[in-house]
Amino acid sequence: MRTSYPFDAGPLVQPVDGRAVREFARRLRAEGRVTSMFGSPQAIIGFVVAGVVLLIVGSSFLSVIAGIVFALARSNGVAAAVAALVPTVVVIGAIALAVVLIIRAVQGSAERWYRLDGFARANGMTYVPQFGSPGLPGMIFSQGRSRQSTDLVRGDRPRFVEFANYRYVTGSGKNQTTHKWGYVAVKLDVPLPHIVLDATGNNGLFGSNLPLTFDRDQRLSLEGDFDRYFSLSCPAGYERDALYLFTPDIMARFIDNAAALDVEIVDDWLFLYAKRDFSTLDPATWAWLFSVVGALLDKLAQWARWRDERLGDAPTHAAHAAAAASALPLSGSSPPGATAVPFAVPAASLRPPPGVAAPGRRLKRGVPWVAVVVFGLIGLFWLIAQTGFLGLFFR
Template sequence: MHTTEYSTTSLQTAALTERVKRRDVREFYRAFAARYPTVRNRYLRVQRVVMFIGGSVTLLGALLMALGSIREIYVGGLNGDGDLVPMALNGVWMLGLGILFTWSFRRLSTRRGTPSRHYRLARFAADNGLSYEPGPVIVKHVKPWADRGVLRLTRVMRPVSQRSIEFANYELRAGAAGTGGARFGGFCAVRLATRLPHILLRAQDGPADQFTLAALPDRAQRLSLEGDFDDHFTLYCPEEYERDALYLFTPDVMARLIDRVHGFDVEIIDDWLFFVSSRDVVTLDPRAWQGLYDAVAALSDKIDRWERWRDDRLPSVPRVAASADAVAENAAGLIARGVKPPAAGSRRVAKSGRRLRMRLGAGELLGMIAFGLLMIGAVVTIFYSL
């Protein structure tokens, strides 16, 4: 399968920044909203209002508690009438909630889809041979990420291509029911024709390198590469797959990554290649689009080589077409020799190479500590109030 390298010089970005006429926007949005009713989602508006009010009230409350604590110290000293401790703890509690509300409001606001934004993005998509879906939509086909929690995509763009490619902004809520912590950002997902071992390259110049809610790979899986590659990326691969990582990331591939992939983490997992950022990638910023297309172009003509990779840790299975009886006979022969035949759908990568071992990231630890402190503050405040 031939993969055409993307050309950033042919990328048409005028629709993202040029002036638009209100009449054109109104006419477009009437038909657009009829096709995608989710763009008029009133629940998201209510969410923003609730976050704004919650953030304003709690931050104001924290300010008042701080002023009250200062007054208590000024009037009664540190050994006053006992109101200082609960007042200070209430202030800390409100400050934490205020920060959480404010952060959520900012995230929701930056992703708010206005008619003019949808108009610009739809025109940009049309100019560059892309389809555009505003979302939000909960997806499961991007299975490696969907298995991590509830994956919701917005502003999804897909080119007309032999290979499945998606540009999208994402919200990933951990846990099967999406009740855990949330990650936000954007990615380009490229579907591969074969499964590969789980390999992660973390960009040193990423916008939120260590302070992310995502778990980080165990340090024992870090692979140091030649040259100055380690100054730009940190590569992780499953143990005993170092030789395979070197086959995939040859010196010319590493040189391309250094020259053209800036600010993106690169992740290979199962039959998907991801370029990931903690910032949105489907935006009205032409420079962001140029950077994303540069990242995809850096590896686009190397994917064919990657798809020729085979895991020699698996039992050899004939690749010729066979009848069901022949397949069963071959499986029975493997079992008779004491070799467990690979399961359907997982025969491309051995179990030890399918997933990296993960540890808690700094951001996740800080979030847990902050939540614990807030809970302790609430309990102490209630105790003093009794």
């Protein structure tokens, strides 16, 4: 992300050396940076059990087919025996195809790691293949279980930025769902109030695609066309602070560059979300993401000046500073042995410290009433159908 590193997508598409790819994957596994297929006792036990079952079933199947083939060869001739071999050939072919697909998948993962690592280094960044439970404060990182970030591309100039894919699982059994996200995490200079920009362009049938719903009383309407692209939520009482942060020029940057992304500001982080992979081998995706972050970075510096007046009583601070200053002897009239302070009290010392008061740190949760009503009606219709009540009207 530094000016000395022009955008270079070459490693994503240029031919690679197969031996270099295999050596890179071997090194990643040796360093523990990726999980091996046999990286846990449970995985080893699973492979052993699957192998034993496949061996027993395959041996039994082949034994039965062999008996049928020999019997048909003696009674009905060679043609019948050959016909009996067809199922065997199909089964063997299916097993061979499965083995080939597994090998190609493993090789494809290794090549992906190699290419993304080369892309990161070419652009002055670093690559991390996997990171379990990242623990970031954004809303998607506290959902479900089996949380994992993958294909992380990180840079720290001029500020820390991380591009990655993210997965978590909810439900169990037949109702288990794997949720897939792409995110960009940008480190801010100071903690800011919890603010969410819900992009209207990616909402679904039941409204927002975000995993959390926030109280509608926290919705803030901004000037211009901003509300056409984003629904902004901020904690009650922090409306003026949101207006201070989202000046017209910053709103224009978000509309022009990030209208397809959901945005969350929480603590000292800015997150960009979408329900798609961000860290891919597609140069166009990376060019878009780099342009989005680049367009926002020079505006984020304005936010470093924000302070939450609720953290300190500014007049009280000023009164204490004035009293202390009046007690100091003036230069040129100091009594013998006294030393005058040769500098003035800086204005910055009268401001509250960086941080956010408790009411502004998190938005209040809400209830997705549209989804509740729709699913409630579906459930009511199903219940009525099960009782046979509808049969009174449809005979």
